[in-house]
Amino acid sequence: MRTCSLLMERLMANVLTTRNCTADQCDLSDGIGTDLGTQQLTLLSALLDPTTRTVLRSLQPKENARYLEVGAGNGSIAEMMAAGFGGSVLAVDKDVTNLVASPGVDVVHHDVLNGVPIGPFDLIHARLVLAHLPARRRVFAQLVEQLAPGGWLVIADVGVAAELLVAPEESDRAIWRRYTHAAYQRFRPEVDCDYGWADRAEVEMFGAGLADVAAQHLVPLARGGGPWTSYHLNLSLQNEDGLLATGLRREDLDRYRTMLTDPEFRARFFSLTYTTGRKPTA
Numbered sequence: 005m006r007t008c009s010l011l012m013e014r015l016m017a018n019v020l021t022t023r024n025c026t027a028d029q030c031d032l033s034d035g036i037g038t039d040l041g042t043q044q045l046t047l048l049s050a051l052l053d054p055t056t057r058t059v060l061r062s063l064q065p066k067e068n069a070r071y072l073e074v075g076a077g078n079g080s081i082a083e084m085m086a087a088g089f090g091g092s093v094l095a096v097d098k099d100v101t102n103l104v105a106s107p108g109v110d111v112v113h114h115d116v117l118n119g120v121p122i123g124p125f126d127l128i129h130a131r132l133v134l135a136h137l138p139a140r141r142r143v144f145a146q147l148v149e150q151l152a153p154g155g156w157l158v159i160a161d162v163g164v165a166a167e168l169l170v171a172p173e174e175s176d177r178a179i180w181r182r183y184t185h186a187a188y189q190r191f192r193p194e195v196d197c198d199y200g201w202a203d204r205a206e207v208e209m210f211g212a213g214l215a216d217v218a219a220q221h222l223v224p225l226a227r228g229g230g231p232w233t234s235y236h237l238n239l240s241l242q243n244e245d246g247l248l249a250t251g252l253r254r255e256d257l258d259r260y261r262t263m264l265t266d267p268e269f270r271a272r273f274f275s276l277t278y279t280t281g282r283k284p285t286a
């Protein structure tokens with residue numbers, strides 16, 4: 005735990021002193037390939053991999069299973085599947101800057117909007133990818149097609165749960181509202197982000213004929229200076245130009261970032277829904 009918090013402190017220091025990218029599309033990770041993009045993936049791994057490991061392990065993947073990791077990011081899940089569960093992993097991403105092959109993991113530079121890799125796969129995992137894709141339902145249907153009989157599909161995506169719980173100063177409440185408004189405009193559904201998708205994935209899995217469908221919904225509590233606020237600080241830096249372009253004032257953005265580092269600050273930013281389902285064997 006201490007190692008984790010030291011890592012977060014170091015990342016926090018880096019996040020606060022680095023800014024070198026902007027984003028023009030609805031991909032919160034458009035900075036991937038930059039320092040901030042790499043930090044974002046490192047934070048995601050530290051924050052979410054333990055939950056993802058628990059979810060994947062609960063599916064009791066068979067020995068020598070064939071895995072597909074979609075939008076693999078820095079490859080931490082692909083590595084976990086190969087090293088932790090055994091089997092072979094095909095890890096695909098449209099940006100492989102942070103993705104290196106490791107024992108049991110093949111890396112392919114690929115945009116799934118051009119079609120998904122051919123299976124059959126015993127387990128397909130996509131975390132924080134489909135909600136940001138314009139053609140998410142088409143990609144979803146293709147992923148279902150590539151499942152082996154009995155194979156699992158695991159989708160994890162974010163929904164919006166923005167709520168400021170403790171403001172360091174009363175005036176911060178208005179700044180939080182203005183920042184949140186700007187962030188919604190920046191990532192509004194019309195530019196392809198769908199923050200309702202995470203909670204609909206369960207219905208989509210039933211509709212696709214998957215069996216044993218289950219979903220769990222987590223809402224992390226973020227504290228000032230903690231790992232989740234580091235993550236949101238990182239997003240505010242990656243998307244600075246887009247946020248300012250919505251009319252958000254520079255002084256509000258600066259105060260928002262300071263607020264995120266205040267140890268008194270507490271908020272919920274978004275929810276995470278993990279949805280699992282398997283292809284019937286007959």
Ligand SMILES: C[S@@+](CC[C@H](N)C(=O)[O-])C[C@H]1O[C@@H](n2cnc3c(N)ncnc32)[C@H](O)[C@@H]1O
Pocket residue numbers: 031032033036045048049074075076077078096097098099114115116117130131132133137
């Ligand atoms: C927010 S990151 C999540 C990374 C990783 N799944 C995780 O949870 O740590 C989204 C990832 O999906 C990748 N991605 C986005 N659109 C993609 C596409 N159309 N085809 C393949 N990869 C894509 C991005 O390059 C990025 O690595």
